Amino acid sequence: MTRLSASPDDSLTLVGSPGGVEVHLLRTSRFKAVHLHWLVEAPLDAGRTARAVLPDLLTRATATYPDLAALSARCEELYNTDLLASVTAHGGRQVLRFGAETIADRYSLDGPLLPRVLDLLAEVLHAPPLVGGRLCAEHLAQERTNLARAIESLADDKPLYAYRRLVETMHAGGPHAQHSWGEASVARALDEPDVHAAWDHVREAAPVRLMIVGDVTPEQAHETARRLSGVEARPAPRAAGPPPALPDRDVQVVEEEQPLAQSRLCLGFRLPRERLPGAACTVTSLVFGGGSHSRLFKRVREADGMAYGCSASALLDSATLVVQAGVDDEHLDAVRDTVVEELLRLGRDGVDREEFELSVRAQRRRLVALADSPAGLMGLRLAGLMTGRATDPARALAELDAVTPDDVAAVAAGCRLDTVYALRGRTP
Amino acid sequence: MKLEPLANGLSEPVLAGDSCRGLRVLVNPRPDSAGTFAALGTNFGSVDRVGDARGVPVPEGLAHFLEHKLFEDAQGDVSDRFSVLGASTNAMTGFCGTTYLFSTTDAPDACLRLLLSFVQDPWFTDELVRKEQGIIAQEIRMYDDDPDWRIFFGLLGCLYEKHPVRDNIAGSVESIAEIDAATLRRCYDLFYHPRNMCLTVSGALDPEVVAAIVEEDQAARPEDPLAPHVRGTSDEPLLPVRDRHEEELAVSRPRFLMGVKETVLGGGPLDVARRQLATRIVLDALFGRATTTFESLYADGLVDESFSASYSGEPGFGFSMLGGDTDDPEALEARLRETLVRARRDGLGTDALKRVRQKIYGQLLRSLDSTENVAFGLMTDHFHGLQPFAALDLVEQITAEELDRRLAEHFREDAFAVSVVRPCAR
Numbered sequence: 001m002t003r004l005s006a007s008p009d010d011s012l013t014l015v016g017s018p019g020g021v022e023v024h025l026l027r028t029s030r031f032k033a034v035h036l037h038w039l040v041e042a043p044l045d046a047g048r049t050a051r052a053v054l055p056d057l058l059t060r061a062t063a064t065y066p067d068l069a070a071l072s073a074r075c076e077e078l079y080n081t082d083l084l085a086s087v088t089a090h091g092g093r094q095v096l097r098f099g100a101e102t103i104a105d106r107y108s109l110d111g112p113l114l115p116r117v118l119d120l121l122a123e124v125l126h127a128p129p130l131v132g133g134r135l136c137a138e139h140l141a142q143e144r145t146n147l148a149r150a151i152e153s154l155a156d157d158k159p160l161y162a163y164r165r166l167v168e169t170m171h172a173g174g175p176h177a178q179h180s181w182g183e184a185s186v187a188r189a190l191d192e193p194d195v196h197a198a199w200d201h202v203r204e205a206a207p208v209r210l211m212i213v214g215d216v217t218p219e220q221a222h223e224t225a226r227r228l229s230g231v232e233a234r235p236a237p238r239a240a241g242p243p244p245a246l247p248d249r250d251v252q253v254v255e256e257e258q259p260l261a262q263s264r265l266c267l268g269f270r271l272p273r274e275r276l277p278g279a280a281c282t283v284t285s286l287v288f289g290g291g292s293h294s295r296l297f298k299r300v301r302e303a304d305g306m307a308y309g310c311s312a313s314a315l316l317d318s319a320t321l322v323v324q325a326g327v328d329d330e331h332l333d334a335v336r337d338t339v340v341e342e343l344l345r346l347g348r349d350g351v352d353r354e355e356f357e358l359s360v361r362a363q364r365r366r367l368v369a370l371a372d373s374p375a376g377l378m379g380l381r382l383a384g385l386m387t388g389r390a391t392d393p394a395r396a397l398a399e400l401d402a403v404t405p406d407d408v409a410a411v412a413a414g415c416r417l418d419t420v421y422a423l424r425g426r427t428p
Numbered sequence: 429m430k431l432e433p434l435a436n437g438l439s440e441p442v443l444a445g446d447s448c449r450g451l452r453v454l455v456n457p458r459p460d461s462a463g464t465f466a467a468l469g470t471n472f473g474s475v476d477r478v479g480d481a482r483g484v485p486v487p488e489g490l491a492h493f494l495e496h497k498l499f500e501d502a503q504g505d506v507s508d509r510f511s512v513l514g515a516s517t518n519a520m521t522g523f524c525g526t527t528y529l530f531s532t533t534d535a536p537d538a539c540l541r542l543l544l545s546f547v548q549d550p551w552f553t554d555e556l557v558r559k560e561q562g563i564i565a566q567e568i569r570m571y572d573d574d575p576d577w578r579i580f581f582g583l584l585g586c587l588y589e590k591h592p593v594r595d596n597i598a599g600s601v602e603s604i605a606e607i608d609a610a611t612l613r614r615c616y617d618l619f620y621h622p623r624n625m626c627l628t629v630s631g632a633l634d635p636e637v638v639a640a641i642v643e644e645d646q647a648a649r650p651e652d653p654l655a656p657h658v659r660g661t662s663d664e665p666l667l668p669v670r671d672r673h674e675e676e677l678a679v680s681r682p683r684f685l686m687g688v689k690e691t692v693l694g695g696g697p698l699d700v701a702r703r704q705l706a707t708r709i710v711l712d713a714l715f716g717r718a719t720t721t722f723e724s725l726y727a728d729g730l731v732d733e734s735f736s737a738s739y740s741g742e743p744g745f746g747f748s749m750l751g752g753d754t755d756d757p758e759a760l761e762a763r764l765r766e767t768l769v770r771a772r773r774d775g776l777g778t779d780a781l782k783r784v785r786q787k788i789y790g791q792l793l794r795s796l797d798s799t800e801n802v803a804f805g806l807m808t809d810h811f812h813g814l815q816p817f818a819a820l821d822l823v824e825q826i827t828a829e830e831l832d833r834r835l836a837e838h839f840r841e842d843a844f845a846v847s848v849v850r851p852c853a854r
Binding site: 010030031032033056067068069070072073075076077078079080081101102103107109138142145146149150152153155156158258259260261262291292293301302305306307308309326327328358361362364365368369370371372373374425 | 460461462463505507508511512514515516531532533534559562563564566567569570572573575631677678679680681716717718719720722723726727729732733753755783786787788789790791793794796797798799852
């Protein structure tokens with residue numbers, strides 16, 4: 001009763017593109033819920049802030065349910081259906097996520113539920129409460145303020161803030177430096193025509209993928225796509241491209257100071273571009289700083305006792321290896337030197353068999369376990385489609401199996417430190 | 429050990445039994461699941477601050493320290509052995525419990541043996557304790573920079589004067605410096621014994637295999653002469669010790685949290701569960717997304733999506749919490765107080781129970797799609813003395829009159845306190 005590999009039955013598949021909407025479906029009765037994601041793709045350009053306000057604005061009210069209380073009450077009547085509304089980025093592109101998570105029809109105590117949920121979702125996408133053809137001024141004013149505040153509040157989570165500052169510095173001028181929510185000053189200045197135009201584009205002209213995991217037939221999925229799209233044709237989502245190249249330069253060092261108990265250190269290394277295909281960079285990040293078996297955990301936390309956490313992660317769509325640590329300020333320089341030294345050592349001396357196997361096994365478990373997670377399966381598929389990487393666990397596992405210890409050493413040897421960001425904590 | 433089906437309102441397969449040494453075992457079999465999630469918990473958390481049967485006090489943060497130390501034994505780091513088995517492992521300490529877990533798709537039987545063995549065969553040395561003091565001090569400093577953590581414990585410090593729920597779960601840098609191997613051992617012996625523990629498993633591992641592994645493990649251990657831990661009462665005053673806590677941190681906007689101290693304590697498991705469910709329904713009826721109160725607070729810009737209202741209740745302590753990010757903590761406080769005072773005077777009316785059953789049914793059903801949720805839910809219900817998914821049955825029994833009673837007894841104005849975090853001057 002244990003699984004060591006992924007089954008094709010665990011994967012979403014493309015079941016058609018009615019009206020240009022790519023429909024990806026995993027039909028299964030394994031889950032008690034149905035997960036439906038309507039994924040709108042757009043560039044990370046100057047218009048991203050106007051689009052970023054849409055998910056919260058459109059899930060705020062509809063023509064039939066004209067305020068948040070009425071809309072929330074409707075969701076509760078539908079067995080506490082979750083209406084999804086979020087904005088993220090993949091592969092240097094913006095993704096607006098609308099959708100619903102609800103219980104499967106077979107558990108409904110009062111007749112089929114999915115059609116009622118689709119009615120509501122279609123109304124969210126296409127029928128906000130308009131006043132004279134314009135979006136409700138009061139709602140728009142509140143949601144643009146909320147967006148601006150949310151963008152400003154990103155600075156309150158210090159690990160996230162330090163990470164964002166590193167990425168912004170390292171990829172300045174490119175799409176990977178742009179936060180998918182946009183800029184607070186732009187959000188505050190948004191007016192109705194800006195947001196209305198963004199809404200028109202999203203509902204009529206933007207590329208869309210529909211992903212469904214649950215007890216839903218392909219025919220139902222196609223009908224859902226037509227129903228939610230509302231137009232005859234949409235452009236296909238853009239093909240994934242390679243990460244933008246960074247200019248030749250010396251290591252960038254940025255330091256800031258805040259009244260904090262702990263300092264945050266983030267190091268950004270360039271991953272060797274020729275090693276980006278496959279899973280070698282992922283395995284390298286796991287060997288280096290991917291958990292309690294990793295080199296950074298063993299050295300920085302366990303041996304040197306300099307940090308509670310010190311980890312590494314590979315951002316493949318921007319060819320970046322990020323190392324993050326929370327440390328006492330007096331240890332900051334020592335941790336930076338240790339991280340650089342350990343990566344050099346990994347490239348020079350290679351990986352030992354045990355740490356390599358532990359890393360591969362950890363990644364294998366994550367990929368196989370995706371079969372139990374509808375959100376995980378959809379996340380892997382979306383990220384894969386938008387970055388040109390594996391879109392299902394079986395392919396990802398095949399890529400993992402192809403990685404050798406020599407590949408890991410080659411990735412480590414090919415990494416180049418590009419940017420050091422330190423958020424120095426000073427007790428007030 | 430024989431595992432017997434346990435009836436529940438969601439018809440979810442749950443098997444239960446007790447080992448020969450008294451360990452409670454609950455299994456949710458899922459033959460078509462890719463993975464298995466297991467949790468071994470003890471009824472011992474940060475509020476349990478005694479080191480022996482006579483009640484000798486132990487330092488703040490001891491339960492959390494013990495959790496850290498169990499991951500290192502004579503053979504080294506236990507996490508490494510889980511990694512070799514293709515599993516991930518973790519642990520967490522709360523106010524009333526400590527839980528050790530693994531998640532795997534590979535060798536769940538071997539992982540279960542390892543889980544049972546590392547939690548029940550500790551290894552404490554003063555040298556390893558000293559090393560861990562440095563690591564936990566880093567963890568404490570990390571939480572010191574977390575505004576949500578700070579505002580939460582700022583509020584508990586207002587609500588409670590003596591009860592250890594007011595103290596940071598991880599302790600302080602000073603308190604953990606007092607911990608040594610002998611103290612850890614004493615606490616371990618007192619709280620980590622089969623009758624005070626529970627194992628829950630959800631996923632692909634066959635229940636018969638679970639039963640065989642547990643029985644083999646338990647048969648090799650001595651009889652457990654101790655009874656399950658029962659928390660005593662404290663001499664905590666009925667009402668909050670302070671009405672306000674304020675501090676400045678490196679944040680962009682103020683955060684506000686209002687707390688209501690529980691003044692009705694004690695009772696059996698069903699009393700506590702009813703209290704908990706009724707309070708949550710009241711909070712949802714007053715401040716949930718489907719209420720006019722939330723709508724008006726949102727429309728007036730006093731709250732955003734970060735706002736939440738919740739209740740935590742145990743026999744010996746409890747509190748409601750309401751709040752989130754806001755530009756105007758004073759205005760939000762006034763509106764929340766006004767809403768509670770008005771509701772207490774006028775009652776909730778019968779609307780409060782509308783939609784509740786469908787809402788809870790939908791919530792519980794969807795939570796079953798996660799083996800982790802199921803394993804944690806089974807453990808929580810067990811330590812609270814409840815049958816699995818008891819909320820579904822309880823909600824049927826709760827009446828509008830009971831909600832009004834609960835509103836009147838819990839949300840008394842003299843039980844309120846407030847915690848505010850403001851941006852520090854740059």
